[in-house]
Amino acid sequence: MKYLTLATGLLATTATVAVADTPVLTVYTYDSFVSDWGPGPAVEKAFEETCGCDLQLVGAGDGAALLGRLKLEGARTEADVVLGLDTNLTAAALDTGLFAEHSVEAEYDLPIDWADSTFVPYDWGYFAFVQNADLDGPADFKALADSDLKIVIQDPRSSTPGLGLLMWVKTAYGDEAPAIWAGLADNIVTVTKGWSEAYGLFLEGEADMVLSYTTSPAYHLIAEEDDSKTAATFSEGHYMQIEVAGKIAGSDQPELADQFLSFMVSDAFQSIIPTTNWMYPAVVPAAGLPEGFETLIQPEKSLILPSAEAQPVRDAALAEWLGALSK
Structure with a gap:
């Protein structure tokens, strides 16, 4: 028995050493990315097959909450990579001094030219209000404000879609934005912390429309074989979101x-995005986009501000939004 005990002890010690020798890469991201139905599980499996490491994806709320957590932790953060910021937040993220430059080169398939030495894009899409296909939806924000339709939106202080809506209204209407929000105030059923909560309320019938993406109906069509959802086309155009990741300068795993x-x-990562994150990939996979994406609405006008211009506009838009909803 003592020989068996010795052998078992040696095996346990060897296994412990092997685990200790496995490098860990910690990636902060948003909750839906790491969910069972999100890209996280497939991304983790695919990357670990190539890296000889333990990829730990840590959910930190919704997209905008990532930056708040990072600011709170500062140089003490355990993150090696932050995935899930967008161009409305990258200037503020850069101001923290926590990010390092990258050397990634790729042929991006984005609606705009990309030349950012700090942040790497991985997907993109357009914000939109998703509704049931049989609803006679509004053609613009003014029509929505004049209607009796009930909407669910996300908090711009914690959610990148919520922030995107603010930027959408402000970019489209400028000085008229406060009046638009005043008109929309009685349409808003609730403001949720993140996207998942808002979309869930819509699916439960608590609202006629929910702030999401033009690509969201693809989920219902492809995953559920359900064509009952669509996105409303707004004549002002639709604000674009480009999601990015960046490396933390103080990472103890810089090569990983x-x-x-x-x-x-x-291709291994980008092919996962369309049918798990339900966004357009930043680099079109070799197999192309899944069948069903061709049915999605295509905005006639794309709205987006360069990241450097987005920060001051964001601050003004947030103040206007808070002012309108507090009355």
């Missing part, structure tokens, strides 16, 4: 972080 950023623009 670089490897992950390069992996993000590979």
